[in-house]
Amino acid sequence: MSVDPLRHIPEATVNRLPLYLRALVEAAEGKHPTISSERLAERAGVNAAKVRKDLSFLGSYGTRGVGYDVEGLLFQIRTELGLTQDWPVVIVGVGNLGHALANYRGFGARGFEIVGLVDNDPSKIGEEVAGVEVRPLEELGDVVSGTSPAIGIIATPAAVAQDVADRLVAAGVSSILNFAPTVLSVPSNVSVRKVDLAIELQVLSFYNQRQSETGAAAG
Amino acid sequence: MSVDPLRHIPEATVNRLPLYLRALVEAAEGKHPTISSERLAERAGVNAAKVRKDLSFLGSYGTRGVGYDVEGLLFQIRTELGLTQDWPVVIVGVGNLGHALANYRGFGARGFEIVGLVDNDPSKIGEEVAGVEVRPLEELGDVVSGTSPAIGIIATPAAVAQDVADRLVAAGVSSILNFAPTVLSVPSNVSVRKVDLAIELQVLSFYNQRQSETGAAAG
DNA sequence: AGATGTGAAGCGGTTCACAGCT
DNA sequence: AGCTGTGAACCGCTTCACATCT
Structure with a gap:
């Protein structure tokens, strides 16, 4: 029944699919039916190369010279994440x-x-x-x-x-x-x-400390 | 005033220091004054090689043939994470x-x-x-x-x-x-x-789906 | 012209395996 | 003998750069 036998999707990519999903849901409220990797990347807070590489693991759902079809990609990512069922x-x-x-x-x-x-x-x-x-x-x-x-x-x-x-x-x-x-x-x-x-707090504490050290007197 | 000029601690290591901290706090309640990388790894849910590599970025606080001094390492990690201040x-x-x-x-x-x-x-x-x-x-x-x-x-x-x-x-x-x-x-x-x-839920949904697919009929 | 899809290079992190110290 | 500390191999992910297609 599966459209495509289980491709291997890297863990790092799986972790980002929800970011793309959210960005696409927002984009779907706008007026453009398509979105470029560049703009999708911006909304998701990653870079464009990563978006293209990630999406390529799902298959080819973009159109060269145009971008990705927002609705189509939404459906694809929802399916991939298993969000078509409750x-x-x-x-x-x-x-x-x-x-x-x-x-x-x-x-x-x-x-x-x-x-x-x-x-x-x-x-x-x-x-x-x-x-x-x-x-x-x-x-x-x-x-x-x-x-x-x-x-x-x-x-x-x-x-x-x-x-x-x-x-x-x-x-x-x-x-x-x-x-x-x-x-x-x-x-x-x-x-x-x-x-x-x-x-989370302890990791932030680490960087907070680094910040105050480097920000402090340079003598 | 710093004991050691800012070494470079990898991000991945910083993310694990809190795990070691917690494991050490628990270990400190036990009766052993020292702990091996093996046992520390077990408590922190990582592997021993990673523990040793991670701790080596903080400096040398272990003793070969013995292990790490629990209290000493606790202090060291707390200092590194900036937890000696509020x-x-x-x-x-x-x-x-x-x-x-x-x-x-x-x-x-x-x-x-x-x-x-x-x-x-x-x-x-x-x-x-x-x-x-x-x-x-x-x-x-x-x-x-x-x-x-x-x-x-x-x-x-x-x-x-x-x-x-x-x-x-x-x-x-x-x-x-x-x-x-x-x-x-x-x-x-x-x-x-x-x-x-x-x-988090969406990522779990992904693996949940994979699980039910592979777990289901193999025909 | 414009944007995707993707080999290849680069990079950071993990694991191995063992030298070195107690 | 035992366990740390660490160079080296390995692996996965990121980034680059460009061929490819609309």
């Missing part, structure tokens, strides 16, 4: 962060549907957040069973994150977004991405 | 995410101090979040003036993020952590890192 998402941990994530407008709009909120704090069970009822951690399996492979979001303290990850994997979740500041070990067929506030 | 942080945008960030325990604990919460919604001004009063966007300059170069966190909608970035830069902020789904342009002496939920 993915079920389960959020584990309904603290401050879990709340903020659940209320994030952009799940539904972008093809992700929150099918479950789960927590292990009895006082939170039954509470309704963003229109979804919080259920006990033990019911994780029920929450994601029968759906397409779900995406799990870990928004718990670090201490329980590995346990949660194990449960997610056992429940059949095949991708995990980890907000807990800890290294997770999962089977190799499960994808994990992490978002770690402390790391 | 950095002021200002959060712009006090919506769901801003709230969650402000309440994040780990700012103070890790050497970051929230010196300001700022929003442009009049109904939020004066509200107190995590012990800090929300002030109008216009007062951004006052909030960060007189401090060391601050770190700005953008937790606003995408539409106003560039304006906020411009104001942060004008106020003297030298590093920005951007949670808004948009490309920012800033002067080259300002560091920007971004955290983008939609991108």
Whole structure:
């Protein structure tokens, strides 16, 4: 059924496809039906050569002398990213962060549907957040069973994150977004991405320090 | 005053120093005063060769046949990352995410101090979040003036993020952590890192799709 | 003329493998 | 004997530069 057998798309390219997608969505609101690699690059914050190389991995969807057809390329990238279907998402941990994530407008709009909120704090069970009822951690399996492979979001303290990850994997979740500041070990067929506030701040601290050193007295 | 003139530390290494820092903090709670690259690698989720190469950029702080002195290396990495001083942080945008960030325990604990919460919604001004009063966007300059170069966190909608970035830069902020789904342009002496939920989900969607394709019928 | 698509060169980062130190 | 520190090989990604097509 696939249009093209699984080409190999470099990881670095996959990471940028969402940038192009966003840039194209914006461009689609404008009046030009096509866009050049130059302009697409500008909107996505990368350089034009990279755009052309990246898009060439998807196949040839541009026209020489003209540019890329915005709508056509949008469809192509959405298909490539698997955004033509809705993915079920389960959020584990309904603290401050879990709340903020659940209320994030952009799940539904972008093809992700929150099918479950789960927590292990009895006082939170039954509470309704963003229109979804919080259920006990033990019911994780029920929450994601029968759906397409779900995406799990870990928004718990670090201490329980590995346990949660194990449960997610056992429940059949095949991708995990980890907000807990800890290294997770999962089977190799499960994808994990992490978002770690402390790391981001510490890296910025490094450059901040360099900045103030070089900016300071040159004697 | 610097112990060593600015060596060049590769970006990839800088990005991993926080991982080593965390692993070392955990190791320091154990009973071994030293740790091998092998064990440090395991805790940080990388491989041993990388650990040794990375640490070699900081200088020689290991002992052959023994390993690295945990406390010594902790100090060294903290110094390198600029975590021996407190950095002021200002959060712009006090919506769901801003709230969650402000309440994040780990700012103070890790050497970051929230010196300001700022929003442009009049109904939020004066509200107190995590012990800090929300002030109008216009007062951004006052909030960060007189401090060391601050770190700005953008937790606003995408539409106003560039304006906020411009104001942060004008106020003297030298590093920005951007949670808004948009490309920012800033002067080259300002560091920007971004955290983008939609991108993370879309990348996971890509691998999720690959997973279900290859996992499905092989006919 | 104008912009894509792509070999080839260049670059940074990872991994190997072992010399060197304790 | 054990583990670090590091040159060298390797690998993937980025950038260049231009042939190719509309």
